[in-house]
Amino acid sequence: xxxLLCFFIPLFFLxxxxxxxxxxxxxxxTWIQWDDPPIFILSGPFVGQGLLDVTQKxxxxxxxxxxxxxxEGTVPRVLKEGEKKSPICNAGWLDTPQWGKIFYFxxxxxxxxxxxxxxxxxxxxxxxxxxxxxxxxxxxxxxNWKLGVGRLYGEGIDEVLFNNNYTKNxxxxxxxxxxxxxxxxxxxxxxxxxxxxxxxxYYNKLLKSDHEVEYLPLTDNAQFVNVVVACPKTDWGxxxxxxxxxxxxxPKVLDEIKAGVDRWLIPRDRDRLTEPRxxxxxxxxx
Numbered sequence: 001x002x003x004l005l006c007f008f009i010p011l012f013f014l015x016x017x018x019x020x021x022x023x024x025x026x027x028x029x030t031w032i033q034w035d036d037p038p039i040f041i042l043s044g045p046f047v048g049q050g051l052l053d054v055t056q057k058x059x060x061x062x063x064x065x066x067x068x069x070x071x072e073g074t075v076p077r078v079l080k081e082g083e084k085k086s087p088i089c090n091a092g093w094l095d096t097p098q099w100g101k102i103f104y105f106x107x108x109x110x111x112x113x114x115x116x117x118x119x120x121x122x123x124x125x126x127x128x129x130x131x132x133x134x135x136x137x138x139x140x141x142x143x144n145w146k147l148g149v150g151r152l153y154g155e156g157i158d159e160v161l162f163n164n165n166y167t168k169n170x171x172x173x174x175x176x177x178x179x180x181x182x183x184x185x186x187x188x189x190x191x192x193x194x195x196x197x198x199x200x201x202y203y204n205k206l207l208k209s210d211h212e213v214e215y216l217p218l219t220d221n222a223q224f225v226n227v228v229v230a231c232p233k234t235d236w237g238x239x240x241x242x243x244x245x246x247x248x249x250x251p252k253v254l255d256e257i258k259a260g261v262d263r264w265l266i267p268r269d270r271d272r273l274t275e276p277r278x279x280x281x282x283x284x285x286x
Contacts, residue, residue, distance in 0.1 A: 026236055029066045030088045031056055032073045032081065036178060038202035038264045039092065042072065046205070051198065054260025055109050056091035059229065062247045066240075078230075085232045089240060093230035094154070104233055104241040107248050107284045108226035110261050111276045113269055115153040117216040118185065118200050119192040124214055134219045135160045138192065139171060147172045148190035150181045156221030157194060179203075185213060198264035215269065224276040249285065 033040040033052070041050040060068045071088075073081075081088045082102040095105045117133060130137045135157060139147070149172060152158045166172040173190060175181045182203040184190045197215035204212045217223060229244050231237035247253055258277070262270055 026087075027066050028069060028087065029060070029063070029240060030069045030071060030086075031060065032071055032078050032088050032090055034072065034074050034078070036075075037206075038198055041202075044206065046202070049260075049263070051110075051112075051261050051264060052090075052092040055227075055229075055257050058253055058256045058260070059091065059109070059244060059247055062250075062253065063240075063243055065243070082230070082232045085234045085237075087232070087234075087236055089229060089231040089237070091229055092227045094225060095228050096155075099230070102233060103230040104237045106229035106241050106244045108228055108280050109248065109254070110257050111224050111226050111273060111280045112261065113197050113215070113217060113272060114221045114223060114225050115157055115194055115196055116218045117192055118195045118213050119216060120185065120188065120211045121214050122211045123191060124216075127216075132219050133216050135194070136164075136220075139164060142191065143171060145171070145191035146189070148175045148181045148184055148193045149173070150175050150178055150193075153194050154221060154225075157218065160220055182207065182213070186211075197266070197269045198261070201264045201266060224273070226280060251285070254281070254285070 033042065033056075035042045037044070038046065038050045039052050041047050041053060056070075060066075078088070078090050078093075079099075079102065092109065093099065093103065093105065095108075117135070117138065119127070127133075127138070127142075130141055138145070139160075149161065149166065152161070161172070164172065167174065175184065175190075178195075178199070181190070181193050182199070185193050186203070186207045186209040195215075200213040200215050229241065231240045231244075265273070
C-alpha cells in the first residue's frame with residue numbers, strides 16, 4: 001500500500017503541475033508584428049506609432065486576464081503559425097473566405113480605403129483624364145512609365161498584375177522593400193506604385209521630398225475594407241476573439257483606434273471614411 005501511495009502521490013502532483021502549466025499557457029497571447037510602416041513601425045522616428053501598433057496596444061491593455069508577448073515576424077510567418085494552430089494573434093488582418101479557413105476573426109477594429117495608385121503630385125494632373133482610375137488604364141496609357149511593386153495587393157489588383165505577366169513585364173519592376181519602393185518613387189525612378197493612402201502619408205513625412213506622393217483610388221477593387229483581429233481556429237483562438245469582441249463593444253476603444261488611423265490620413269481621405277465608418281458601427285456595434 002505504501003508503495004502504491006508513493007507512486008500515486010508524485011503522479012498527482014505531476015498532473016496538477018501539468019494542468020497549471022496548460023492553464024498558464026492559455027492565458028498568454030503572443031502577438032506577431034512585421035516591419036511594414038505605417039502598419040507596424042518597428043524602427044525610426046515614428047517607432048510604435050503605426051496603425052496596428054496602436055490597435056494592439058489599445059486592445060491588449062484591456063485584456064487584463066491575459067499575459068501579452070510580442071514577436072517580430074512576417075506575413076508568411078503569421079499564416080504559417082495560423083496553419084499550425086499556434087497560440088498567436090495579429091492585431092490587424094483582412095476578413096476573406098480564404099483566410100477564414102485558418103483564423104477566427106473579431107468584429108472590425110477599423111475600416112480603411114483599399115489599395116490604390118500612389119503617384120507623385122507632379123504627375124496627378126497629367127493622369128486626370130484617366131478617371132475613373134484603373135490599373136490597366138495606367139499600364140495602357142503610360143507605356144513608358146515604370147510601376148514599382150513590392151508585394152501582392154489583393155482581389156482585383158492582383159488579377160491585373162498576373163494578366164500583365166508582372167514578373168517579366170518591362171513596365172513593372174519588382175522591388176524588395178517598401179522603403180526602397182518609396183525612395184524610387186520620390187526620386188522619380190519609378191512613376192507610380194500601389195498601396196494604401198496611409199503609406200503615402202508616412203513616406204511623405206519620412207522622406208520629405210519636394211513633391212509629395214498622393215493616393216488615387218482604383219475601380220479594380222472594393223473602395224473600402226474592414227480590418228479585424230485574427231487568432232487561429234482553435235478553442236483557444238475562439239475564446240480570445242470572444243474576449244476581443246467584448247473589449248470592442250466600448251465606443252471609447254474604437255475611438256482610440258480611429259485616432260491612431262487618422263494620424264496617417266490626410267483630411268480628404270478621413271472625409272471619405274465618414275460614411276463607411278458610420279456603416280461599420282451601425283452593422284457590428286448596435
